Amino acid sequence: MTQQEIRAGIRKVTEENSLENTCRRMGIPKRVWDLGEEICRGLQDRFAAFDQTAQLNQLKVLGAMQKNRISAEHFNGSTGYGYNDAGRDDLERVYADTFHTEDALVRTQITCGTHALSLALAANLRPGDEMISISGKPYDTLEEVIGIRPSRGSLAEYGVSYRQVDLKEDGSFDFEAIRDALSPATRLVAIQRSKGYLTRPSLSVEQIGEAVLFVKDLRPDILVMVDNCYGEFVDCVEPSDFGADMTVGSLIKNPGGGLAPMGGYIAGTKECVENCAVRLTSPGLGREVGASLGVNRSFYQGLFLAPVVTASALKGAVFAADLFGRFGYKCIPDAQEKRNDIIQAIEFGTRDGLIRFCEGIQAAAPVDSYVSPEPWAMPGYDCDVIMAAGAFIQGASIELSADGPLREPYAAYFQGGLTFGHARFGILKAFTQMCRAGLIEGFADPD
Numbered sequence: 127m128t129q130q131e132i133r134a135g136i137r138k139v140t141e142e143n144s145l146e147n148t149c150r151r152m153g154i155p156k157r158v159w160d161l162g163e164e165i166c167r168g169l170q171d172r173f174a175a176f177d178q179t180a181q182l183n184q185l186k187v188l189g190a191m192q193k194n195r196i197s198a199e200h201f202n203g204s205t206g207y208g209y210n211d212a213g214r215d216d217l218e219r220v221y222a223d224t225f226h227t228e229d230a231l232v233r234t235q236i237t238c239g240t241h242a243l244s245l246a247l248a249a250n251l252r253p254g255d256e257m258i259s260i261s262g263k264p265y266d267t268l269e270e271v272i273g274i275r276p277s278r279g280s281l282a283e284y285g286v287s288y289r290q291v292d293l294k295e296d297g298s299f300d301f302e303a304i305r306d307a308l309s310p311a312t313r314l315v316a317i318q319r320s321k322g323y324l325t326r327p328s329l330s331v332e333q334i335g336e337a338v339l340f341v342k343d344l345r346p347d348i349l350v351m352v353d354n355c356y357g358e359f360v361d362c363v364e365p366s367d368f369g370a371d372m373t374v375g376s377l378i379k380n381p382g383g384g385l386a387p388m389g390g391y392i393a394g395t396k397e398c399v400e401n402c403a404v405r406l407t408s409p410g411l412g413r414e415v416g417a418s419l420g421v422n423r424s425f426y427q428g429l430f431l432a433p434v435v436t437a438s439a440l441k442g443a444v445f446a447a448d449l450f451g452r453f454g455y456k457c458i459p460d461a462q463e464k465r466n467d468i469i470q471a472i473e474f475g476t477r478d479g480l481i482r483f484c485e486g487i488q489a490a491a492p493v494d495s496y497v498s499p500e501p502w503a504m505p506g507y508d509c510d511v512i513m514a515a516g517a518f519i520q521g522a523s524i525e526l527s528a529d530g531p532l533r534e535p536y537a538a539y540f541q542g543g544l545t546f547g548h549a550r551f552g553i554l555k556a557f558t559q560m561c562r563a564g565l566i567e568g569f570a571d572p573d
């Protein structure tokens with residue numbers, strides 16, 4: 127072969143493997159890819175701001191690990207009772223230092239976010255106490271925890287009563303109504319940061335801080351618990367920085383960084399966290415027991431990666447909001463609004479739109495990409511629900527995933543993406559799926 131032939135061969139191979147050609151092979155037409163490029167260019171400032179927040183949170187987590195002198199021994203797990211598990215105990219110190227709280231409980235035995243919240247409530251409320259949600263209706267699964275919908279083992283069965291103060295029309299706290307709702311029986315006030323499956327705006331940490339200070343000023347004896355699910359590391363501060371007694375979340379969302387295979391956390395005051403520990407295991411045993419098995423390293427490493435993983439998910443969320451916003455689909459929040467969590471709601475308005483979008487997300491997954499999501503009658507919902515997820519960790523919503531109830535306004539709740547590269551691809555794949563179904567104006571034939 128001549129020198130010239132060799133060079134031509136190299137050019138050909140390089141061209142065949144260009145990003146654009148690779149994407150085309152993966153099912154993204156050039157026009158769609160180019161549109162994605164344009165959107166990314168337009169979002170550079172927003173992306174830089176997310177990176178800046180991730181940088182700060184990276185230092186916060188790193189500082190907490192260094193302060194607690196984490197070493198290789200911390201990655202050894204325990205079995206059986208789990209006595210003297212330094213990895214587990216010091217991880218709790220790391221969480222407490224990251225969230226700037228006196229204490230934290232971070233356990234494999236906390237099975238999910240709902241369990242962590244249920245534990246925080248049940249451990250700190252007693253018969254005759256009243257709890258008040260001041261951010262309106264709480265997340266669906268908490269309805270049975272509290273007993274809003276009658277349920278076996280609910281707080282209501284144990285004589286804990288419940289009241290609710292709705293957010294105002296504009297999504298802000300109704301301070302007057304909160305003041306009126308407090309009674310001598312009120313023991314705990316609950317606040318949910320993320321919108322969950324509602325289309326209200328998510329609350330900012332500043333707003334939450336204001337509400338905590340308002341309640342504490344009126345009644346220093348009242349405990350404030352914040353459901354922080356999907357909110358961790360989105361901002362430079364957390365609800366715990368403003369005096370919330372308990373800040374609660376799931377490790378298969380933001381703080382697990384995609385590596386934690388299960389678990390939940392409660393960061394808060396010594397008193398509240400101690401109550402949670404004895405309730406989780408048993409009075410007298412408390413936090414002394416609870417084998418970590420082999421997960422300590424995943425918990426540490428996941429927390430270490432969490433700030434950057436959260437930033438990737440945020441980039442995916444605004445990328446989707448920008449893309450679908452351009453074609454008239456309502457996005458909550460829109461591409462320019464401040465982010466308070468990683469959830470992106472997109473209203474498709476039609477059954478077909480929602481289904482095509484979810485099919486695209488599923489087709490882009492690293493796991494189970496060959497299956498097609500089908501709407502089904504999920505327990506607890508009054509209509510069919512469609513879910514798209516192809517995750518390494520079952521149900522982990524820090525990984526690219528989408529779901530939505532098949533009713534007006536046919537909104538998909540989309541979240542996650544361990545890397546922005548994957549989130550971007552998944553969104554373009556979903557967009558292409560919608561193009562092919564004739565749902566995107568001007569893109570009926572994207573190829």
Ligand SMILES: *Cc1c(COP(=O)(O)O)cnc(C)c1O
Nearest residue numbers: 238239240265320322353355376
């Ligand atoms: C996910 C979530 C929960 C419950 O977490 P699970 O791990 O699904 O039980 C509670 N509250 C909010 C706001 C959530 O997003």
